Amino acid sequence: MGGVDLSDKSLELYDPDIRSNKMWKRVLFNLLLRVISSLETAQTKLSKSIDDKSNHHAFTAGISSSNSDWTGDTLVFPVVIYSEGTGYNPSTGIFTAPSAGTYVFYVSVQSASRKYIYLDIVMNGSSKVRALAYYGGGSRVHINQTGTNLVILHLQTGDRVWVKRYKGIGYVSGDIPITTFSGFKLN
Template identity: 45%
Template sequence: MGITLVLMLIFIDSVSTFSISALTDSRNSTTEKEGKNADIIRSLLNQETIIRMALQQNVHILRKDLVTIQEKLTDVETKMSRNQVECTSAMSKLESRLLILIDENAALTNAIRSDLENCNENQLMSSMEIQQINQTLAGFDLKQDVAFTVGIAEFNKTWNSGTLVYNKIISNIGNGYNANTGVFTAPFGGTYVFYIAAVEYEKQDLGLDIVLNNKSKVRLIGNNQAAYQTGTNMVVLSLGKGDEVWVKRSYGKGFHSHGVPLTTFTGFLIKHV
């Protein structure tokens, strides 16, 4: 009985000691876990603080970049607005210039058309005059021993006085025309025909007379309504031996011609006295 009691007390003491030891171990384990958790929490807080600071710095940088972008955008919009104004102004000037060019082109077209019409009229007149000459000559004895055609092989825009000397001899049957003086001298008496044609120089008036012994007989004109107007005239004269015929300036200045003469002087005998 006594032994049994002793054994029970020993058992109870062992159980109590084990329980107290187990409880102490449990508390120590809980304390260690709580310490670890606290460390984790502190680490997370530190990381959160670092992240927050980094975010704040990034937000500051982004705001600064946004301000810079807005300034650049404003500058671009200003330049675009200014360029638009300049482009509008330039387009307006180009449109005005285009209208002027259209008007100038229309005026030039009308001028060319007018010149062509005048040229056609002059050519028609020249053809009619040649036909008249041919009809006139048809009734005469064409056995000629005196005839000449002379011309000028270059233009002269300043000539304005005296006798017009034709320096290019095309024909000079009978040698009545003097290329140095520009004067035809009748080798003998008879009825002669003289014809002149001249082209005025670039809208400069031109008047030329056929002169017999210092007396003007007929006159051609090239007016200044258009450039390079052609004037012609013809006369039939009774000449005595030694009479002189030439072409002189009446008014205006200059004349047009080239290698194949445009400005010419022609004369021939149609009847002996």
């Protein structure tokens, strides 16, 4: 039993009469078994809580077609590429924090040909970072620019994060999304 000596010889060190008391030895043995069982149960629960995926939240979503004339407010990313846990709503484009913690969000946008677009990552109505896909003009060549940005935010349960247009017009995407929005919980 893991180095615990329950022989009569070890017990007689404490009390020479204990050898004759088999019941005491049995009580002590059962008590040790219960302690070991409790420790194993606690270890299992701790391991399970560490591995519990209910607190893992991550997503990547994109857009499957271009819209060179888009001038909306919230950019909705309806194509879910990856999702673990809960939080991202592909119908609204909004991530709602299911639990408090530190999260990372990333946006990538490609401007429509010879146009520019600014997109903000917004938390509860407040812009946090801006991605800019800017075309400077002057070229007859169809040029698309890509803008990206990343932000780390501490969210409380129920906080909302989304992507909105600051200014500009249009974006490019395709069957394999080019314009995307991602987020995941660090802890």
